[in-house]
Amino acid sequence: MRALIDVGPTPEQLSLISRIQMGVEVIRGAAGSGKTTTALLKLRSSIGAFLNRKRRQKRTTPINILLLTYNRTLSGYVSELAHKQFTNTPEINLEVSTFSKWAKNSLGINGNIIDGPEDLISRAEFLNFCSNTNLSADFVREEVDYLMGKYLPREIAHYLTARRDGRGGTPRMAQNMREKLLNEIVYPYMQKKYANAKFDWNDLAVAMAERKFHAYDIVIVDESQDFSGNQIRAVMNQLLDDHSVTFILDTAQRIYARGFTWAELGISVRPENSFRLSANYRNTKQIARFATSLLKGIGTDDDGTLPDFSATTREGQIPIVLKGSFGNQVKYAINFIKSKIDLSSESVAFLHPLGWFKALEILLNDADLQYITITRASDWPIGSENIALSTLHSAKGLEFDHVFILGLNAEVMPHGDGNEDEKLLTLRRLLAMGIGRAKSTIILGYKPEDASTVIEYLDPETFMDIAV
Structure with missing residues (x-):
């Protein structure tokens, strides 16, 4: 599976990564602004600065670096990209992990963790x-x-x-x-x-927040908005006195029931240690407008950033919303892939809220289209398949040329009543995030008589309806 990110700096990122300072830095990035790329660029520049410092000080121990992501799939993706740039040497000890795996390994816990x-x-x-x-x-x-x-x-x-x-x-x-x-x-x-x-999953964070196991020079936490307060405390407890820790986040894309303020964690965020990425470099104008329509009316705090459409210059195809049976949605998608997509050079993702892919897999097999399931995969697949199947949650932080999100029925996107229901707000953010994975085309699909009410929040002026 092709890893799409080109780890080269945008103008916004260039000014950011050129400054390396000790202590905490917070980077707030809009959807499509290149937050994961920023994490890798920040990693590269921080390693260079700390290696120079190490050599000046004639330090003999390696630079210890931790890059944390919030799920296995993104961790595998970032690890693949990071290790293309860096390999562990006597001078560099780089670990890429999810929080849970990192904490379990640190604590030496091999048994089962209870869920709640x-x-x-x-x-x-x-x-x-x-x-x-x-x-x-x-x-x-x-x-x-x-x-x-x-x-x-x-x-x-x-x-x-x-x-x-x-x-x-x-x-x-x-x-x-x-x-x-x-x-x-x-x-x-x-x-x-x-x-x-x-032990439950939060106990891992509490144990890491109260006991010191590591001495990191550099820590970068990607998608920090989906970490809990105790997880952030745990990270801060594992640092050397002289350290660089970078939190990259966008609370407008938060998809888990978590929330914290920097003040309650004892972290001071000021203009000199915070930076905002607002330009959308991933999506076309059409995809960006389509995704953002789902977020209309959802308030953002200081750590949330809406894309700057004036800086989104790439034009593309208007998003498509299919109305019809799931089987017909998939048939349309397969025909689209075969007639308009070059799988030797372009990537495709089928995303779903719950990862229900059994019927889709049968139709893809019948069409002789090779695919791979990447949900919760801890290693990024290196095979030739350029069609990925993933839950929406596991696709966070990834990007693909073309994205299909089919079967958006009420059964797979349940929520409570009222526009302010937290589950509904989360589903709107989740679907907007999934749409934002697409670089070139996005196609949604639902069965009209069973449609999720989340569909009602799409702006009809931003997409084209097709009955199938």
Whole structure:
């Protein structure tokens, strides 16, 4: 599978990577602005600066470098690109990993990690709580993940009165409801975890935040908006006194129930240590407008950036939205690939919210089109296949020449009621992110009688309808 990114600086990036400073730097980048490329360029310039410093100081130990991404697929992709530029030598020790893999290896944990309350609290108790509070099970799971990732265990009571940054306006969590969640779900879950010596994914972050295992010179965290507060604390605890740590993020593209502020993490972000990338270099004007229409009305904080269309100069085909059965959507896509795409030099991705690809695989096989599934793959595929199948989540940070997102039905994109429902806001950001993976063409598809309501947020002036 071809890795598309050309690791060469844009004008915006050039001014950024030419400055290397000690301490924390925050880079906020809009969709398509080249955040992952920026991570690699920042890595290159930081290594050069630290190697020069090491030689001046006649230091004999290697420069220790960590590049963290938020999922396995992106980690494999970035690792492939990074190791094309750098190889570990006696002077350089470079590690590319996801947070979870890095933390498990650091802590020496080989056993199973539990996912959340339902692994220890009976399902009947959990569902009874949901029924009594009129909260969906998905919302409760995400709220627990949010608050346990945001606060250290000894500070978890802060949740009662703190702002719920990054969690939307509905369902509303008044203080009495928060107290009920803590007393009936969170505290019993924590007690059972400790009594049974179990670890969940947040415990990995807490352990790394409270114990020092490493001494990194350089750390770069890509897609930082999808890290929890405790994960950021863990990273900061593993640095040398003289260090360079770069957080690259865009909260407008946040797709997990997480949120933190730099102030609550004890990190000072000022004009001299922050930078914003606003130009969209990946997408055509047409694709950028199509994706951004999904984000209209969704507020952004200081760490979110909307693309600057005035700097998007590349023209292209208007996005296409197919209306019809899933089988007919796929047939259209296959005909499009065979008639308009050169698979020897161009890449294609089929993205799906849940990764339901069984029916698609049958039709691709019948059409004699080779493909590879990259969801959760820890290594970037090096075969000749240039068609990738991936969940939307696993495609984050990647890019392809052509993208198809078919089968956008209500069943695969469930959410609550109201425009401010957090799940709905997340799905809108998720689909916008998926559209933004495309460099040249984007084609969506749905069955009209089963359409996801997320489709209603697309601006009809930005795409062409085709019945299939």
